[in-house]
Each structure stands twice: as structure tokens, then as C-alpha cells.
Amino acid sequence: MRIFVLTGAGISAESGLGTFRDKAGTGIWARFDPMKLATPEGFARNPDEVxxxxxxxxxxxxxxxPNAAHHALARLEAGLAEQGGHMTLVTQNIDDLHERAGSQAVVHMHGELLKARCAACEGVAEWRNDLGRADRCGTCGETGRLRPHxxxxxxMPFELDTISRALDDADLFVAIGTSGTxxxxxxxxxxxxxxxxxxCEINLEPSDGAYLFDDRRYGPASETVxxxxxDMLGGTERAVRE
Incomplete structure (x- = not known):
């Protein structure tokens, strides 16, 4: 079986990372203005605030x-490979919790928070410390041109061609923890x-597009995923534990 998994902020919520939108109106963009903090124009106006x-x-x-949901997807990737199948994991999240849980091939369509990109040379580098205008690009040496990656x-999101090819090849599409907006x-x-x-949709609550899914499972990601x-691995995990 070839499974395409799309994850959103809901899978990382139980790890203490906030969702951007929720029906309760408590997501990150309900508390902060995305036009000031998540646009090229906002960064140009006030880079220090961004x-x-x-x-x-x-x-x-x-x-x-990582929480139990991240670890479960890493097990699915490994288990499918052992059975001759394949999983494509595409995430909208900019965190690295999938990788830390053991997932080997993650497509970050919205980038990665622990990397910085240079607007001068387009070089990308690992970045785990604070980032600011005084920092120098390690590739071209320019100062004040680094931004979050x-x-x-x-x-435009990254790797859309890779994503399209993976969708073409999939037997099952699964959306986990995403608002669908x-x-x-x-x-x-x-x-x-x-x-x-x-x-298949796996979410804390139905998304606005829930009607588009053949299978729907709702509850905390650490339980439902x-x-x-x-189920996907045919109960083999239970057999191993016992």
C-alpha cells in the first residue's frame, strides 16, 4: 500500500506547539496579526518584530x-517499507518533531523553523539560536539579509511537484490535524x-471539508493516530508488544 499523509498543526498541539486556527478562536493567528508577522511585506516593514x-x-x-502521534507515523513508515509499501509524509508544520520521532523522509511544504535563508544568495543553513539583522550569512557573508526559512x-510552498507525483502514486490520502482552510x-x-x-481525516474535530473524506476519525492525535x-499495519504492533 502507498499512503500519502498530510499533517498540520493539530498533530503537534499535544507537544505544546499551538495551532494557527481553531473553531474556538484561540489559535496563533487569533492572537497575532499574520499580515504583520508572516508576510514579506511585514518583514520588510518591521524585521525586528518578525x-x-x-x-x-x-x-x-x-x-x-514528539508525542505519540509523531512516533506512530514513524512506525507506519518503517512498517510499510517492511511490507513492500511506502508512505509519503508531507507536513504543513515548520517544526522538526516528525524527524525527531524517527520519520526518515519528511516533505516540509511550508519550510523549517530551525533553518535560516539568505535573501541575497538564497543559501539555507541550520539555525537553532535567535536570528536578527546583525547576523551574517555563512555562504555569501552578507549581513542583515537572513530570514526564517x-x-x-x-x-509559493516548497516541493509542489514532488507532492503532486506522490498524490498520483497513492492508494490512500490521509489528512491529520489540519484545519483544511x-x-x-x-x-x-x-x-x-x-x-x-x-x-481519511484524523482530527480533533471535523474540518470544514470533512464531507470530502471517506473515513473520519476524531479525538486527540496522541490517541487516534x-x-x-x-489498523494500517494489520495488528502487527500488538503482536510485537505481546
Missing amino acids: HAFYNARRKNLLSAQ VVWFGE VYPAAGFVAEARARGIRT PAWVE
């Missing part, structure tokens, strides 16, 4: 740990259905 926002998020990420509103990711389920691929993974 750097401060992402520096705080970077510190929060470094203190967070994340996709802001109005920018941010495009192009929100359109992946419709693309999957158009290709005749079965669809491991249970679903065990």
Missing part, C-alpha cells in the same frame, strides 16, 4: 518533544478524490 516572533517560537520548539502568506494543502483531498484515491496506524 524576528522576535519567530525567535520565541524557535525556543518553544527546542523545548518541545518558512513560507509566508503570498509565497489553507491552500494549496486544503485542496489535496479534492485532488485525491479526483484521482479515485480513498481519503496510533490506533489508526495499528
Whole structure:
């Protein structure tokens, strides 16, 4: 079986990383203005404010740990490979919790918080400390041109060609912990259905596009994702534990 998994902020919420949007109106963008903090124009107007926002998020990420849902997806990737299958894991998240849980091949369509990108040379480097205008690019030597390696509103997500090819090859599309409101990711389920691929939503609560999914499972990610993974692997995890 070839499974395409799309994850959103909901999978990392139980690790202490906030969601951007929720029906309760308590997500990150309900408390902060995304037009000031997550657009190229906002960064150009006030780079210090934008750097401060992402520096705080970077510190929060470094203190967070993967939860049971992240670990379950890593087991699914390994288990499918052993059975001759394959999993494509595409995340909208800019955290590294999938990798820390053991996932080997993660497509970060919205970038990575623990990296910095230079606007002068487009060089990308690991970055785990605070980032600011005084920092120098290690590739070209320019100062004041580094920014978080994340996709802001109005920018094109990364690896869309890779994502499209993986959708073409999938037997099952699964969306986990995503609100289904941010495009192009929100359109992946419709693309999957158009290709005749079965669809599954795993979320804390139904998304606005819940009606597009053939299978729907709701509850905390740390409970619903491991249970679903065990179903996908045919109960082999239970046999190993016993």
C-alpha cells in the first residue's frame, strides 16, 4: 500500500506547539496579526518584530518533544517499507518533531523553523539560536539579509511537484490535524478524490471539508493516530508488544 499523509498543526498541539486556527478562536493567528508577522511585506516593514516572533517560537520548539502521534507515523513508515509499501509524509508544520520521532523522509511544504535563508544568495543553513539583522550569512557573508526559512502568506510552498507525483502514486490520502482552510494543502483531498484515491481525516474535530473524506476519525492525535496506524499495519504492533 502507498499512503500519502498530510499533517498540520493539530498533530503537534499535544507537544505544546499551538495551532494557527481553531473553531474556538484561540489559535496563533487569533492572537497575532499574520499580515504583520508572516508576510514579506511585514518583514520588510518591521524585521525586528518578525524576528522576535519567530525567535520565541524557535525556543518553544527546542523545548518541545514528539508525542505519540509523531512516533506512530514513524512506525507506519518503517512498517510499510517492511511490507513492500511506502508512505509519503508531507507536513504543513515548520517544526522538526516528525524527524525527531524517527520519520526518515519528511516533505516540509511550508519550510523549517530551525533553518535560516539568505535573501541575497538564497543559501539555507541550520539555525537553532535567535536570528536578527546583525547576523551574517555563512555562504555569501552578507549581513542583515537572513530570514526564517518558512513560507509566508503570498509565497509559493516548497516541493509542489514532488507532492503532486506522490498524490498520483497513492492508494490512500490521509489528512491529520489540519484545519483544511489553507491552500494549496486544503485542496489535496479534492485532488485525491479526483484521482479515485480513498481519503481519511484524523482530527480533533471535523474540518470544514470533512464531507470530502471517506473515513473520519476524531479525538486527540496522541490517541487516534496510533490506533489508526495499528489498523494500517494489520495488528502487527500488538503482536510485537505481546
